Amino acid sequence: MTSTPLILASGNAGKLREFHQLLAPLGLDVRPQAEYDVPEVEETGLTFVENALLKAREASRVSGLPALADDSGLEVDALNGAPGIYSARFAGEPKSDERNNARLLERLAEVPEGQRTGRYWCVLVYLRHAEDPVPLIVQRSWKGEILAHPRGEGGFGYDPLFWLPEQGMSVAELSSAEKNRLSHRGRALQALVEALGQGPGAR
Ligand SMILES: O=c1nc[nH]c2c1ncn2[C@H]1C[C@H](O)[C@@H](COP(=O)(O)OP(=O)(O)OP(=O)(O)O)O1
Numbered sequence: 001m002t003s004t005p006l007i008l009a010s011g012n013a014g015k016l017r018e019f020h021q022l023l024a025p026l027g028l029d030v031r032p033q034a035e036y037d038v039p040e041v042e043e044t045g046l047t048f049v050e051n052a053l054l055k056a057r058e059a060s061r062v063s064g065l066p067a068l069a070d071d072s073g074l075e076v077d078a079l080n081g082a083p084g085i086y087s088a089r090f091a092g093e094p095k096s097d098e099r100n101n102a103r104l105l106e107r108l109a110e111v112p113e114g115q116r117t118g119r120y121w122c123v124l125v126y127l128r129h130a131e132d133p134v135p136l137i138v139q140r141s142w143k144g145e146i147l148a149h150p151r152g153e154g155g156f157g158y159d160p161l162f163w164l165p166e167q168g169m170s171v172a173e174l175s176s177a178e179k180n181r182l183s184h185r186g187r188a189l190q191a192l193v194e195a196l197g198q199g200p201g202a203r
C-alpha cells in the first residue's frame with residue numbers, strides 16, 4: 001500500500017479498535033499515535049471540538065503526517081449534561097472506565113427509569129498538517145438511557161450502562177459490527193470519509 005499513513009490521535013484502545021475496524025477495509029494506512037511517540041496532550045478545551053483539535057494538532061506536529069482525533073463523551077440529562085467533556089476523568093485520575101461507571105451509577109441512584117436519558121457525542125477532527133487552517137470537523141450523537149446495572153461484555157467505557165431502547169440491548173451487548181454501524185463514532189467516521197472522498201478540491 002502506498003497511501004500516506006494517517007495518524008490516529010488517541011491513546012484509547014477501544015477507540016483505536018473501532019477506527020481500525022472501520023478504516024482498514026477502506027485501504028487507509030492508519031497508525032496509532034503511540035507508534036510515533038506522540039505524548040498525551042492536556043485536554044484544556046471547553047468543548048469536544050477544541051479538545052479534538054488539540055489532540056489532532058499535536059499528533060500531526062510530532063509525526064509530520066495528517067491526523068485524525070476523536071473527542072467524545074456521555075451527556076446525561078438528569079446531570080445537566082455531565083460528565084460531558086470530562087467523561088474520561090469523571091472519577092478522577094488515573095482514568096478508569098470501571099470507576100467512571102461506578103460514579104455514574106452513584107450519581108443517578110435516585111433518578112428513576114424514564115428520566116435517565118442521555119447521549120454519546122463524538123467529534124472527529126481531521127487535519128492535513130499541524131497548521132491546517134481548515135480542519136475537517138464532524139459531530140454525531142447517539143441517544144440512549146443509563147441502566148441501573150451493567151449488561152454485556154463488548155465495547156468499552158460506558159457501554160455496559162448505555163441502553164438502546166430500539167435494540168433492546170446495551171451497547172456492550174451489540175456485536176462490534178452493529179456498534180460501528182449505529183454509533184456516534186461509526187456514523188461520524190462514515191461522514192468524514194465521505195467528505196474526504198470528495199477530494200481536497202471539494203472543500
Ligand atoms: O463509544 C463509546 N463507548 C463507551 N464510552 C465512550 C464511547 N465514546 C466515548 N466514550 C467515553 C469514554 C471516555 O470516558 C470518554 C472519552 O474521552 P476522550 O478524552 O475522548 O478519550 P480518551 O481520553 O479515553 O482517549 P484519547 O483522548 O486519547 O482519545 O467518553
Ligand SMILES: [Mg+2]
Pocket residue numbers: 043088
Ligand atoms: Mg482524552
